[in-house]
Amino acid sequence: MNQTRRWLFAPALLIALISGCRRAPVPEGPPPPSSGAPTTAGAPLRIGAIFPLSGGAGRIGEMKRQGADLAVKHLNAAGGVQGRPLEIVYADSKNQATEAGAAFAKLVDVEGVAVVMSAMSQVSLALAAPADRQQVVLFANASHPALPGKSPFVFRNLPSTKLGAPLLAETAYRDLGLRRVAVLHINDEYGAEARKLFEEKLASLGGKVVGSQTFEVGATDLRAALSSLARQKPDGWYIPGYGAALGLALKQKRELRLPGVVLCDLGLVDANVLKSAGPAADKVVVAAPDFDPASSRENVQRFVRDFEKDYQETPSFDAAFQYDAVYLLAAAIERAKEPTGDAIRAALAATSDFVGVCGPTKFDSQGDADMPMVVRMMLDGKLTSLEALAAVPPTTKPTPQAGGKPSDETGGE
Amino acid sequence: MSDLLLQGLVAGARLALISFGFGLVYATTGIFHFAHGATYALAGYAAWLAIDRAGLPWPVALALAVAVAGAAGWLVEVGLYRPLRARRASSDTLFLTSLGAYTVVANLLALAFGHETQPLGLDFGSVLVREAGPDGLPLVLTGVQLATVGTAAVLFLATWGLLTRTTFGLRVRATAANPNLAAALGLDSARLLPQVVALGSLLGGVAACCQAADVGVQPQMGLEAVVAAAVAVVVGGIGSLPGTALAGLLLGLVRHSAAYTFGARWEDVLTFALLLTILLLRPRGLFGSAPDR
16 A cells, blocks of 8 residues: 555656746736745645536536636746645536535535635526625626625626627617517526516617527527527527537528528637537627637737647637636735635725736626627627628618618628 | 428438337337437447548448447347346346446547537538428428438338348347247347347437437437437337337427427427327327237
8 A cells, every 4th residue: 555655656746846846937918916936835725616517518617617727727837826826626517506506515615615616697696695605705607697696705707698688689779770589598597587688678779579489408409499480580589598509509590591690699609619500600790798819918819829729729708707717816815815705705806907818807896797898790700890790791781760671681691 | 380290200200210220129129228329329429530530521431320330239239138138137127237338328428528519510401492381481401301301211111121021020020029939939039139239229320320410419319319219119109110110200290399389398398298198098009009028
């Protein structure tokens, strides 16, 4: 037994020596979290993460994990947090609230973490109460509007659905001239809320949601739902969702030759979704924050370059936001006088001057990210300006007066 | 309405093919062959790997994938069912083994290739059948859908011919009707059963290729397939292969109509409501004969 232990110890020591001796690169970009030496020492500083790492939403969890891991790598290379290496303890929520609750208890009670990152609306909504009770910071990167109000311990830097969905409704009505929109949304808390907010805004402007249907995370055949909605003769479609099912919805809409421009949320900006959708993703209108992988900003370039090196794909929004989330947390832990949930919460709330890869980020009084959203259009797998949409078909930038006749060809396929 | 019927039947063609393969194995071996889902998923992933990773042309890749399914089916019989049968395992044990085989394969696929759906990126175009149907919607069938219907029809007829017009078919039917009597009359089930499971898996493999080409592959794809097949076998009547195939078509029609009329959330509700209703009214299924085995 001792022999075995020695065998294991030797390479571990070697690795520790090598990695400890390597000169850490000078950090660029997100605020330098450490003022001290570029090497880390002492016991790792642990934070928890409860992501869906398996099941239908597994892809979302994987992308967030990639972003978080890269942030840890960059942070630790730059000296860690309070001179200690940062470490993330992951747990799989399977996108189920009960699994997540058990994982949360284990992370807090056994691992002793004071910060937990989470993903997905229904899971994060369920974790808000225990986080509040146990004074643990819950950095919940899910988009449900009700999330930040649940507890002073809840924060996020992912934009709320209340920013994206109404903005898309406004774009649909004013810029694209859509009056009758069909909604096909993913069947979860986020999808239902996105539909509601979109419908309210569109109705307030004078437009109408003419029908709505849901699809499951693992759905593969959406033809019936699409055809059923198409009976209502929509002139546009809002499809909030994520994962391969979103890609298939777009692909099958195109195959069925159903007309009308499509509006989507951030879920579309994912290499896997775009691959599933194929050419059907072109000309889809997306409301997204101002993260641009092609940006010339130094921190973005470094993030994108290292991300592509590690994972052989362009980072998605999920990865980018989680990268920033870890940096925001690291900076707050650095500033907090003691590593308790309450001290970190106070430090996080006081965040200012943070410029991450997703741009400047600060929190409002409820811990919600305050960030500008831009409406853009997908073309050849990249987000481009919306003007290109009007330039494609030989029509329409319809007049914004209410009751203006909608054009069937607006951004049509 | 006729468009709805057509789309539903197209959706049912793949289910019919899966169910036919499953029903064949179930009727002959008496095993509730859950591992059908494993061979199904393996075929899907083989197609994806051959096209996406190895860059093979799609006809070669799909042929390879079907062969993988057949080989996997043969292996399930020879490596799992036969040794257990030799030890006089109960049908419950055989079922659990089959379920275990499915679970192991689905999880290994997830471990190896992740949980996300992997699209094949094939595009065979589409055919505009009609500019505007009764609902004012265009009726369009994709190349993959047409190929699925055509392949399912050809394979059903070929397999039916094989079962009714050859000595192999006679042996299969004899074993299915009464395995003990068939054995007493000198039929070598040790040789026959691997062939039957391989054949059933080949049929499933073709269906898996159709699904892969249409919507891509993911580790749990076998579960949906095998559950649909099980429902079709029960609805169609255990032992009746044409009944099973017809029930597969019916199932596709019901699922599509349910989603079209009431929304996707109703697909499973109505599918299983149909199953329960048929079981209550006709416990032996629509085309099942009196039990004599």
